[in-house]
Amino acid sequence: MSDVSAVLIEARGLKKVYGRPGDKTGFTAVDGIDFQVRRGEAFGVLGANGAGKSSTMRMIACVSPVTEGSLRILGWDTGRDGARIRARLGVVPQDDTIDSELTVRENLLIYGRYFGLSWKVLRERSARLLEFARLTEKAGDAVATLSGGMRRRLTIARALINEPEIVLLDEPTTGLDPQARHLLWERLFQLKQDGVTLLLTTHYMDEAEQLCDRLVVMDAGKIVAEGTPAELIARHTLREVLELRFAPGERQVMIEKCRGLAERIEELPDRLLLSTDNGEETLSAVHRQGVQPLTALVRRSSLEDVFLTLTGRSLLD
Amino acid sequence: MTAMPVGAPTGRAWTMVERNLLIYRHTWPVLLAEIFEPMLYLVAFGVGVGLLVGDVPGLDASISYPRFVAPALLATAAMNGAMNETTFNMYGKLTTDKTYESILTTPMSVRSVALGEVLWALVRGSVVATVFLVVVSVFGLAELPGALLVVPGALLIGFAFAALGLLTVTFLRSWQDFQLIQLVMLPMFLFATTFFPLDVYPRPVQVLVEVLPLYHSVELIRAAFLGTGGANPVVAVAYLAVLGTVALAVAVRRLENTLRP
């Protein structure tokens, strides 16, 4: 991993301030972050709403100018070589931007034309990508007839029309039902197998654990942790979590009784989380204190707990 | 995978025309409506009013009223077609549809997108102008081939108003603002020597009319249509070319800020 040429994306002190051009007193959405993405890797940016994920992604996609710091992609500078970089990226924006005036296949064709690809090449590629996105049957339909999952797959197929080296996915599965999400994950996994470098943002922990080799956790425009999912869990949480639920009336009393029973206790609106090395032992200790939870669950620590530890907030609040 | 060709800006701009052509394969009747509108006005005003008024005071007696109105209606059609394209249609693509957002993730630049939409307005405008010209020639209101100069004239008008529309759309805050556009467009349509010659107005009003871009558009088309020369068409060409170029340059700069925040 010391091979410098394998670094496809490199951000140093990257900053995004929204405001009038030239005026740096506006709102700081990305506050001086550093990271590297290497070839063939699936890199995740994890964070709650407003953390600055999309702002970061838009700067990488060269659609939003960098306010400060440096951002190099494929060896080029985003400020000077935007068009050249964009030619080799695939972008799946957070908001649905499918061309609603065109059919499914036309969306792929015309998008390829924006890259300067010939109609001949595009006819062949669009057929292949429709197959990849499992949309061959829908090729001639208006996009208004597609389900949420289909639209997302079409957006991904569209992002692949130029055979990009890096694909950026901003919250690719937000708003999809579980079945659609799993199909999408499977397609993304396929891309990874094909050697495409993936950069994705998410606020779903399971998604990050499933897809990402390495990730950064963002909070309020800053990177607060970086590593593989397993490293982050090992570094920032204990091995297990005991989840307790209480009847509304006795909740406060029970919570007081649990204090001191675990190294870290997080109070969520609906549950109490006790971080511990041994969940069963902690549960016994809870029972010995005379605490009677409605339900008790011992589970392994996850990235969700990492996020909670780092920011003191749940991801989806 | 070979390296991507980084095409010339105008080459890229043409793909916006291709996008619109794909859409118009499904929705071409819209264009028919645009062609019929000036013809309806021609029948209603040119022929109808023409029967009542005969020759309009101040006009050369050899020019009938329909021949006076027809070129003005063509100029207006060229203006409306172009303005609609870069205001109404473009506002939807900028806001609700987010069409440009996805286009700009490709190597396309804001300039190519803007030029492309103007180019498309010109393509549409030339179709409308040509069909209108052919129809009125069939009815003996224009003499081909001299009147063919109308087509490049209509293209220049299309360019100026497409660019003006592009600039306007960067200032719009909501769909309600389109009423403000109408508030300017309708009086301009009525007073820019469309239906009456300039000298029916008192001098102060004449000056106001002479500032209007539609007035110069009408002057230009009328000169080509009737085969009259003179200085007015030269002034009109200069006026429209400068207006269009300046509006386009400012619009692209403003769009750059909205589309690449």
Ligand SMILES: Nc1ncnc2c1ncn2[C@@H]1O[C@H](COP(=O)(O)OP(=O)(O)O)[C@@H](O)[C@H]1O
């Ligand atoms: N175009 C913009 N102008 C001003 N503020 C913005 C703009 N885009 C995003 N922001 C603000 O920047 C912050 C980060 O937003 P974003 O990058 O979209 O976060 P995330 O994708 O993690 O939810 C938010 O507070 C948001 O309101």
Ligand SMILES: [Mg+2]
């Ligand atoms: Mg976002």
